[in-house]
Amino acid sequence: MKGIRARLIIHFGLILLLIVLLLEGLFYWAVHTYYFGTATETLVTRSVTFTNFVNKYAGGYGLKDKSRYILENVSKEENAKIEVLALDGRVLLNSYGFQTAEVIGTPDVSSALQTGMGLYVGKAPQTKERVIAVSNPLTYLGDHVGVLRYSISAEPLYAAVNRIAMYGAGVGLIVVVFAFALSLIIANRIVGPIQDLTRAATQMATGNFSTRAKKQFDDEVGTLAETFNYMAEEIGKNEEMKNDFISSVSHELRTPLTSIKGWGETLISGGLEDKEETMLGLEVISKETDRLIGLVEELLDFSKFQSGELRLHVERLDLRDILEDVRIQFTVRAQEKNVDFDVQIPSAPLPVSVDPNRMKQIFVNLLDNAFKFTPGGGSVQVSCQTDQSHVRVFVRDTGDGISPSDMPRITERFYKGQSKQPGSGLGLSICRELIHLHKGQFHIDSTQGTGTTVSVELPLAQSLPSS
Incomplete structure (x- = not known):
């Protein structure tokens, strides 16, 4: 009873067995009622008809004369036993022509004298044979003088009913066996896919994320198999992503470290005597430390996104101020890399309700990517468009662009695609999440070899706070 298959077979089997037993009982009752009802009705009809005949045409005869009259007029084809009884139940004469000293005290005799007819189904007192008996009163000048009793043996009826019941029991047994076999088939059809899912889950638990469950039927279990396969596919992707992330972060940490x-070690061995070399070393250490800090901050932001702990500190401000800050911040980098950097800031205010630090983080990340992938002689441009309800900021570059195979996954966590540039693969994912937290929209258009355009759409605030 521990397995689903065993419980299904036993439960289905018991239900069907109970149904078969109930139907067998009803069938036996119906056959018994039909056979005995027909026999009793026939016997009553013949008994009443013949008694009325005798009382009508031999009404002036005494009981003994009536007995002889009855014996003379009984049909030779009559198979019932006919007896003429005195009022005290003594048998005066039977259809075989015998006069016995037997006294019949079955209820049908007394009932016939009291109500006009009596019926008895039971065992004969002397022979213990099961019989059906019908008694009717014999009259003389309007008074009861005796009883005319018809009786037949019920043993053939019981035998016939029992024989039919045995046939029915045999059919019922076949039905039960068939039902158990059918329940076994149904149980296997239900349990088989579940066992397949269990095996696939066991394989997955051992680290085999390529395993898949076979969808055998288009039902709830089939849907479960599809869901399981989807889950296995996603877990496999996440596992691959995790491995790529560990490899990428390990490389990103190892390089600055x-x-x-x-x-x-160079500065220590040199004794800090060469000022120019010391300054160069300290500058490299400072830049690499900034890279480590940026990587750690990205990981912390990702952790906050995962746990739902990231909170925005929203203020109403002019978006132009943030754009001006990032323009100043990246001007030197543009000069060092020989990239044309143009920030087109509109003259009209751009009132928005945002977290200023997070919004600056978004544009710094987008511009950092733009400069990272734009070679010398290229250009990076920031422009704005507004309507009545939104402002759109576009960051365009003339860099390498993004390959079509990388575009669908470019904003996935830890995904770096075919790029060989340093980075954790979290920047664009964090930007997208931050923009969505600001109830904005984030979109990337790119053509490989031509450049990339990233658009950030934010809702405009009603007005800026007065100065």
């Missing part, structure tokens, strides 16, 4: 350690 190697530089820091190398320059630290």
